[in-house]
Amino acid sequence: MSDKRMLEDYTPDEFEAVLNAFVEREIEDVPMDDFFAALAEIDRRRRQEVVQVQGRIVQGQLVFSLPRFAPPAVTVEGNQIILDQTHRIVVTLEPATI
Numbered sequence: 001m002s003d004k005r006m007l008e009d010y011t012p013d014e015f016e017a018v019l020n021a022f023v024e025r026e027i028e029d030v031p032m033d034d035f036f037a038a039l040a041e042i043d044r045r046r047r048q049e050v051v052q053v054q055g056r057i058v059q060g061q062l063v064f065s066l067p068r069f070a071p072p073a074v075t076v077e078g079n080q081i082i083l084d085q086t087h088r089i090v091v092t093l094e095p096a097t098i
Helices: 012-023 032-048
Strands: 054-058 061-065 075-077 080-082 088-090
Touching: 012 032
Parallel strands: none
Antiparallel strands: 054 061, 075 080, 080 088
């Protein structure tokens, strides 16, 4: 049995750490095709990652919560889902019309 893992076996964070270690090597050691393929793979995985968010109404306000194993990069505050330092999703409820 091989100790080598396939790209598909890494979480996005593990894969990024491996890529960072790879990039920090001497430039002569890094085949450019491999470098750009790894960057494309990181981008592909980030676009496919799904984060589950639960919501509930508390005193007429929408309040989000994350499951126990949510990625550390995503946080919630009340009705906001904070994706990173520059991106957040804010959800507001409209009053019901009769």
